[in-house]
Amino acid sequence: MMIFEFDKQTNFEFVCDLVIDNNLIANFEDSNVTKLTELLKEHNITNWQCTIGMNEKCQRTVKIEVHEKLPRLFHYDLTTVMLKYN
Numbered sequence: 851m852m853i854f855e856f857d858k859q860t861n862f863e864f865v866c867d868l869v870i871d872n873n874l875i876a877n878f879e880d881s882n883v884t885k886l887t888e889l890l891k892e893h894n895i896t897n898w899q900c901t902i903g904m905n906e907k908c909q910r911t912v913k914i915e916v917h918e919k920l921p922r923l924f925h926y927d928l929t930t931v932m933l934k935y936n
Contacts (some may be wrong), residue, residue, distance in 0.1 A: 851882055851932070859917055862886055866910040866914045878910040885931055886914060 854861040854901040866878040890898060905911050 851886075855920075859915060860920055862914040863907070864912040864914075868908055868910075877934055880910065880912065883912050883914070886928075889924070889927055889931060890914075892915070893921065893927070895920065895924065900904060915927070 852863045854863070864880070864883050866883065867906050867916040868876055870876050887900075890896075895916060895918065897918045898914055901913045901915070903911045903913075
């Protein structure tokens, strides 16, 4: 995850790898995106949009743009989630 923080906007960018399980079913590993969106909902942050794309390595790219100033408590919880799961 890459974070770009501006005065009134924060961008989160993810690259999700393609994973093939034992049953030859392909999925993208996007659990970090889900954790971030759940954290946004938990803090009642609703002014955000998500853009999904694909790069040259066949990885899913996800960009979440939050169009409001994030509270300090959100940053604390985000750091906790990043340390816990990564």
